[in-house]
Structures are given as C-alpha cells and as structure tokens.
Amino acid sequence: MDFVKPDLRTVNVIRYVTPLREGGSLPAIAEADDDFLYVLKFRGAGQGVKALIAELIGGELARAAGLRMPEIVFANLDTAFGRTEPDEEIQDLLKASVGLNLAVHYLSGAITFDPVVNDIDPLLASKIVWLDGLLMNVDRTPRNTNMLMWHKELWVIDHGASLYFHHSWTNWQEQAVKPFVQIKDHVLLRSASELVAADEFLKSKITPEVIRAIVSLIPEDWLLTMREGTPDEIREVYASFLEMRLQSSDIFLKQAQDARETLI
Known part of the structure; x- marks a missing residue:
C-alpha cells in the first residue's frame, strides 16, 4: 500500500483538565472542541517548539512504521485561556503557549x-x-x-x-x-x-x-x-x-x- 501523507486535524482547546507533572515540560490533559481529551504539549515549555517538532516527526514516523501511535493534532490555545488558573507556574506556561501547540489523543484507561x-x-x-x-x-x-x-x-x-x-x-x-x-x-x-x-x-x-x-x-x-x-x-x-x-x-x-x- 502506498504511503498517504498525514493530514493532521486542528482543534481548539476549551478546557484545561489537569497537569501531568512528569519531567520539566508540564504537559496536561485538556479537552478540545471536538469533545475529545488530549495530552497537550506546550510550545512555551522548557524546550519550546523543538520538542513539539520532535514529537510530531517521531510520532508520525512511528505511525508510518506500522506502530500503534495515538492520533496527533495541532491544538490552538486562545489568549483568554487559563486566565482563571490559580497555579502561577501553569498560568505562565499557558500565557507563553498562546497559538499553535501539539496534542496527542488521550488513551483513557491505558x-x-x-x-x-x-x-x-x-x-x-x-x-x-x-x-x-x-x-x-x-x-x-x-x-x-x-x-x-x-x-x-x-x-x-x-x-x-x-x-x-x-x-x-x-x-x-x-x-x-x-x-x-x-x-x-x-x-x-x-x-x-x-x-x-x-x-x-x-x-x-x-x-x-x-x-x-x-x-x-x-x-x-x-x-x-x-x-x-x-x-x-x-x-x-x-x-x-x-x-x-x-x-x-x-x-x-x-x-x-x-x-x-x-x-x-
């Protein structure tokens, strides 16, 4: 079967659910406007967009290799998002991540x-x-x-x-x-x-x-x-x-x- 170029969807983040305090990048579980939950990777985190690029390339190469990899989407973060977040560290991360981020479909129960x-x-x-x-x-x-x-x-x-x-x-x-x-x-x-x-x-x-x-x-x-x-x-x-x-x-x-x- 011939390779079909991935066509990544773009979603809008509507709700910050909970942080995943693993490593230094502070990814989070978030809900998007398609009603699905995602693990959201932030452009404003420590390694910036380079980590997102590595995530994108690595994940899609894994998929091309026939490995099971959750769907990757682009995730828009609005300027108003997170203003009510009480945690200052998370609020700073959200402010630094306004615009296009990367998210991976959350495998509930995994x-x-x-x-x-x-x-x-x-x-x-x-x-x-x-x-x-x-x-x-x-x-x-x-x-x-x-x-x-x-x-x-x-x-x-x-x-x-x-x-x-x-x-x-x-x-x-x-x-x-x-x-x-x-x-x-x-x-x-x-x-x-x-x-x-x-x-x-x-x-x-x-x-x-x-x-x-x-x-x-x-x-x-x-x-x-x-x-x-x-x-x-x-x-x-x-x-x-x-x-x-x-x-x-x-x-x-x-x-x-x-x-x-x-x-x-």
Missing part, C-alpha cells in the same frame, strides 16, 4: 508498559528499538518507558526527546552518522532479537518520500521562532538529517546489536 509484566513480540520490540535508534530517542528506558498498554495492545508515545541534534544544530551532518550509544539503556533491547529483520522491514516503510512528507507538516509558525534559518532551510535540515541517518542505518543497527550482546 496503563504504563511494564517489561516485567507485559510480554512483547521480539520483532515488535526490534522495530521500536530500531526506530528509536533512527530518531536518537533518549527517553525509552526502564525508568520511563513511554509506552502504554491499551486494550491489550502496545502503544508508543512521547518522542519529544528525539532528534536532540537540533539543540546544537551546527554539527548536524556529523550527528546524522553517529552511533547511538544511549541505545544500551533501551527498555526493549533485551527483547529485540529481530533487529536485522526490523532494519529490512522499516527501510521499506520509512523512505525519503515518507520523511519529507512528514517534515513538511511542521508549521511555519513554529519554524519562525527558531534562529537557524528560514522555514524551508530548517525543514531541509530535518529531512536531510533523517535521510542520512536512514542511509547509515547499519551504524546504529550494529550499536544496538553490540549493546544487546552485553545483556544476554
């Missing part, structure tokens, strides 16, 4: 994936490890798995700590072909016995065409807040970084294989 309790198919584990190697995702560890069990199926979430090259930016070509040493801490590495099969399969799913279609989704509004270049130039760097990394997948694949050998 529980955190536990590698001790939940069995996982080796090929599925290998696909997730491979994708996190591509994205250089540092945040899928036993301490914080960023995976959920929902209706007895595994869902991946939270890719905001991916693509950390964009926090320094100047050496992105060098970063694109580097091994990903943090893969040794991946929560699924021990179960990932099908890494070669995952590499072959995912390179047929995540192509340059797919990468560029997903990168093209990054809102110009976010890119205009960055100092690295014009929106088109910045999109080109993201696309080129991922394409170079894809072409050099043997580097992060070997890193994962070597790290796994030390565990088993």
